Amino acid sequence: MKVDTKQVEEVARELYVRALKILPPDIKEGFARLAATETDATAKSVLGTMVANIRVAEETENLLCQDTGIPIYNVTIGRGVEVDGAALQRAIRRGCERATREHPLRSSVVHPITRRNEHTSCGPGVPPIHFEFSDEPDRLVIQMIPKGSGSENNSWLRMAIPAEGVDAIKTFVVDCVLDAGGKTCPPTIVGVGVGGTSDLCVSLAKRAATRALGTSCPDPEGAALERSLTEAVNTLGVGPQGLGGDSTAFAVHVEVAATHITMNPVAVNMQCHSARRASAALTPSGVEYGF
């Protein structure tokens, strides 16, 4: 399959707008699940407002949240896909700029030192575009994630040591949830990276935070850890918006990588309740949008 980069530009533009407007079904189900078990009256009311907002966004075709985030694109290239990589990157960036100008969207992206906003949602190194490869034939998947700053500003890395064991990981996650309080727009997906190098650990945490609800860590030890942490953080009582209640997190997601014999790194990155993502699969039969 040969990839048409003009089509990629259109898809990259469309994905940014779709992600900002349509919440994935797994997140909507997550709200229903939390609302059914929440015992705190304020928390019930807060969850009700969040669900009402999802409906209003769909009815008015408006953005779910004003924070257009830092745009992130994840590209998965299947077997037999022929693509000019550099042209693909440029096409995604152009699509991102066009979405910002043409919708229009608030450009939330500035130069880190001058704080200058180019009003394109782009800048040096942004949008980050990640590439992966899959065994699926004739299929190129582009996923778009607008990562809001309320949750992103609460990101942590701790280079624990082997003598601290898995207890260091568990304690760190609980303390991050406490420190985040209402700032991350809970209920959140708490993404935890375990192992790797420092940079890999943080990227695992981001992958975990942006994974669909209902999926689990492919590593059985990681999967067991995410189940126990999900139950545990929801006993803290931080609640939706940090105003108290049972619904602190939709889930804790864990991703693991092997690490060094001397290392025990743990990273936490959170995704807010407006856990937005959109994807498109490009195949010989056309473009199919999903999440």
Place this chain on the structure above:
Amino acid sequence: MAHHAFRMPVTEAQARELRVNDTVTLEGTLFGIRDATLIAMFAKGRTTRFDMKGHAVIHTAPNVRKVPASPAHPTGYEPVCVGTTTSARMERFTAPLMEREGVRLVIGKGGLAAGSAQAFNRLGGAYLAIIGGTAALETTWIEAIEDVDLDDLNPESLWQFRVRGFGPLLVAMDSHGASLYEEVDRKARARRENTLARLGVK
């Protein structure tokens, strides 16, 4: 748990009537302000032509569309999506906003800290919690962008919105020293040991 329908601006006495867990709905003028606006005003010596005395500010930077100026859109900006950002980053600006500009009410999400609580107590003000991430809903409470100042900071300009039925907002910090955030945080930290025990942490 009373409900207050405020036509802006309000007096110190009205602001001091508010108690945590009360609800508030605003009518009339609301100012949008955030990081760059506040840094410009209080760290870089910029001033505004707006009279914010007795008014409410909301921590926001909206999505707007440029349109020809008209009675409906006097600034040439049409609101597209107006929502609320995390307040904690703006903590150090609460007291100067109240002292220099006479602001009474701060609307935001996630709460403010002890310094702001003291300012609300000393000067007569309150923090009204909006539900973060519900901007589509919030936008339906905005009638128009009436005016804009410091627009070189766009989208972090100083926005003057006209609102109708803006809320209900939850009084989360009041002038009597109460803060729902402080209370929730204290209780959550008291549960930490129990939570860690459930996880088998030794």
